[in-house]
Amino acid sequence: MARSRFSRMADRGLIALTELAEYTGALGNPALRLGVTGLSRSGKTVFITALVHNLLHGGKLPLFDPFAERRITRAYLEPQPDDDVPRFSYEEHVEALLGPDRHWPNSTRRMSQLRLTIEYQPRSVLARKLGRNRLHIDIVDYPGEWLLDLPLMNMPYETWSSAMIKASHATGANTHGAWHEILQQADPLGPENETAAVRASEAFKQYLLACREDQIAMSFLPPGRFLMPGDLEGSPLLTFSPLNTPPNGGTPPKRSQWAMMARRYDAYVRNVVRPFYRDHFARLDRQIVLVDALAALNAGAAAVTDLGRALTDVLGSFRHGKGNPLTGIFGRRIDRIMIAATKADLLHHTSHDQLEAIAALLVEQSITRASFQGSEVDVTALAAIRATREADILEGGDKLPCIVGVPQAGEYLGHDRFDGLREAAIFPGDLPEDPNAALAGAAEGQVRFVRFRPPQLESGRWDLGASFPHIRLDRTLNFLLSDFLE
Amino acid sequence: MFEAPPPPPPSPPGTEEEQPALRHLAGRRRGWRWGAIFWSALSGLLLMAFSYWAYSFVETLFAREDWLGWTALGLAFLAGIAAVAIVIREIWGLSRLEQIGTVRALAERTLRSDKQEDATETLRGLKALYGHRVDMARAIENLSYSQSEIIDPADRVRLAERALMTELDRDAAGLIARSSRRVSILTALTPAAALDVVFVAAQNLVMLRGLATLYGSRPHLLGTIRLAKMVLTHLAVTGSIAFSDTLLQHVIGRGLAGRLSARVGEGAVNGIMTARIGLTAIDVVRPLPFETLKRPRLSAIAGRIGDTVKDEED
Numbered sequence: 001m002a003r004s005r006f007s008r009m010a011d012r013g014l015i016a017l018t019e020l021a022e023y024t025g026a027l028g029n030p031a032l033r034l035g036v037t038g039l040s041r042s043g044k045t046v047f048i049t050a051l052v053h054n055l056l057h058g059g060k061l062p063l064f065d066p067f068a069e070r071r072i073t074r075a076y077l078e079p080q081p082d083d084d085v086p087r088f089s090y091e092e093h094v095e096a097l098l099g100p101d102r103h104w105p106n107s108t109r110r111m112s113q114l115r116l117t118i119e120y121q122p123r124s125v126l127a128r129k130l131g132r133n134r135l136h137i138d139i140v141d142y143p144g145e146w147l148l149d150l151p152l153m154n155m156p157y158e159t160w161s162s163a164m165i166k167a168s169h170a171t172g173a174n175t176h177g178a179w180h181e182i183l184q185q186a187d188p189l190g191p192e193n194e195t196a197a198v199r200a201s202e203a204f205k206q207y208l209l210a211c212r213e214d215q216i217a218m219s220f221l222p223p224g225r226f227l228m229p230g231d232l233e234g235s236p237l238l239t240f241s242p243l244n245t246p247p248n249g250g251t252p253p254k255r256s257q258w259a260m261m262a263r264r265y266d267a268y269v270r271n272v273v274r275p276f277y278r279d280h281f282a283r284l285d286r287q288i289v290l291v292d293a294l295a296a297l298n299a300g301a302a303a304v305t306d307l308g309r310a311l312t313d314v315l316g317s318f319r320h321g322k323g324n325p326l327t328g329i330f331g332r333r334i335d336r337i338m339i340a341a342t343k344a345d346l347l348h349h350t351s352h353d354q355l356e357a358i359a360a361l362l363v364e365q366s367i368t369r370a371s372f373q374g375s376e377v378d379v380t381a382l383a384a385i386r387a388t389r390e391a392d393i394l395e396g397g398d399k400l401p402c403i404v405g406v407p408q409a410g411e412y413l414g415h416d417r418f419d420g421l422r423e424a425a426i427f428p429g430d431l432p433e434d435p436n437a438a439l440a441g442a443a444e445g446q447v448r449f450v451r452f453r454p455p456q457l458e459s460g461r462w463d464l465g466a467s468f469p470h471i472r473l474d475r476t477l478n479f480l481l482s483d484f485l486e
Numbered sequence: 487m488f489e490a491p492p493p494p495p496p497s498p499p500g501t502e503e504e505q506p507a508l509r510h511l512a513g514r515r516r517g518w519r520w521g522a523i524f525w526s527a528l529s530g531l532l533l534m535a536f537s538y539w540a541y542s543f544v545e546t547l548f549a550r551e552d553w554l555g556w557t558a559l560g561l562a563f564l565a566g567i568a569a570v571a572i573v574i575r576e577i578w579g580l581s582r583l584e585q586i587g588t589v590r591a592l593a594e595r596t597l598r599s600d601k602q603e604d605a606t607e608t609l610r611g612l613k614a615l616y617g618h619r620v621d622m623a624r625a626i627e628n629l630s631y632s633q634s635e636i637i638d639p640a641d642r643v644r645l646a647e648r649a650l651m652t653e654l655d656r657d658a659a660g661l662i663a664r665s666s667r668r669v670s671i672l673t674a675l676t677p678a679a680a681l682d683v684v685f686v687a688a689q690n691l692v693m694l695r696g697l698a699t700l701y702g703s704r705p706h707l708l709g710t711i712r713l714a715k716m717v718l719t720h721l722a723v724t725g726s727i728a729f730s731d732t733l734l735q736h737v738i739g740r741g742l743a744g745r746l747s748a749r750v751g752e753g754a755v756n757g758i759m760t761a762r763i764g765l766t767a768i769d770v771v772r773p774l775p776f777e778t779l780k781r782p783r784l785s786a787i788a789g790r791i792g793d794t795v796k797d798e799e800d
Contacts, residue, residue, distance in 0.1 A: 060632070062632050062645055062648075063637070063644070065778065068648055349636040390636075472636070472637075472638070475638070
């Protein structure tokens, strides 16, 4: 794998040069790159929107220290610094959330970026004298599917191919049937055949889509561009698929079907995955990992295991550890990671501790690794935008801790169908005390999980503040940002 | 055949060892103390002697003139009521001091255990301490706004600290700085060495009482004595650390001031000592530990004293 090592070194070199250029360019007022990491549907877009909106509009963030100390004088959106990445369409998302037909933003289909600038009063006199009073925060939003590509960087075609095929056997025949048929007919050692390659990759793509439809096997979904091609729709980079390993094991002949697939896989990794990693993930300072543990718990033990594995694989690609001011010029490390179990507003707050414990257990391996490398890790149950409030309902003398909100139109609970206008109080159920039991599937069907509409912001109500209500967004921001605002 | 006895019920899961609430009031002993018995017995005896004497005195006055007797009786009655009031006030002052200790122990436990009940209890204690104070009304109101949110118990206490203690800490630092400045000047100006011992002691007691009142307990005589004892004990425990922290400033400060005049040098030393006693007293009378807010630093206060001393000499 000499070539792969070389490309890795070339990557590091490129990253270091970019870093150096940026460092000299922004002397005094550095930019903080916040990595919002999460698989698809984990709430990245909502988190970014809520973060920005709360800072711009002075939301209620009593636990965000610089904010509580009134040291933040102003926050605003800066023009997009990188000309080749589209801007995060913040206004559009806010409009979606607050507009007359308020709804959650649509799923992200392409890369976008945002620069938020915070002006603040530094605590130390020296920093104030040096005029160090601005912090740029760069945030990137991207389709969560693409994140699953990161483990591919350290995986040759053979390994990937056999892992994909092995994993596909675990799914039902009506999911993988069509693709397996083509797979069996394919002749890996035969001469290159473009038509067969196109047909196979199309069938493979359909298989992946079917997997996602059934909510199974997240960690076996790579490559992500098959699901969310972005601007690569129909590109030759996407016409490859796994092949059965040739029986003799040795190097397949040149110009064979196998060699062509391997070449295309390598090209995909080289031209799509590596730049994606290099441009957006290699230079992060802080990371928040959004985990939608509730959906997985609802779906059962297999989904939970799978979510844990996918996250662990993905987190393995990041550079964690304590930063060092000298080497920091050439390559940053992520020194603080927040593991956030999202959509905590779908549970009563008495279950939040359990949710946290479950999220921590899911990515336990990554947490251990990152803390060993010197990063600080914290776990929290988070709702970037809180769509519900809490209430107790008396039922037969028992007090049931319920959540109240407006369920989305078309959601069901029992025989009840919601119209999207009516408020409903729902007893969401309790999570098991023991997180191990939860991972083993004890929570399957225990938590009733209804999707709510975003909250309605009425300026007349003091308890909603000037921005979105949230659960522990301020604590999260404090952990991730406060020491940059000292 | 006999049936196997049912398995014993599973032993309850090891109840989390409930650590005894940290007595931040170090040096308190429990149980019989001969000294206490001696003093109680002696004061009981004196009280009896005094009331016997008063009784017979009033009786004698009645024997001589009726109106003299009535006047004496009225005065005795008034004195009795006042004595009872003083006793009640002292007990109340002591219990306030105790209450602050309890709230603090609770807050420390909440920060460790992150339990909801502890947080609720801590906040109830804080409201009892500050609820009726006009100057704290806004802070209390701010605090109750955020209590409707979902916040972790430990964060709840941190939030309370920020809401309630910010102003108090600032006032306390000012109070300490004023006291140490006064001590410095008094030491520098008093002619006799014996006199400044009295001045410094009195000024320190006034400062302790001021600090305690600021943070919500209102000690009177006994309370102040108890407080002084607690502060001294605390100082003895943490003193060595605090000392090494500021040894350098201490020596340099004294050296420079001492060059100007021996009295001024002594004044500076006494001022720094007063400041240190004040900072220790904050630890004792503050109902919440320093968690989110920064502890007032001796260097900041010492710096201010230095300025003033120079001003006075100009």
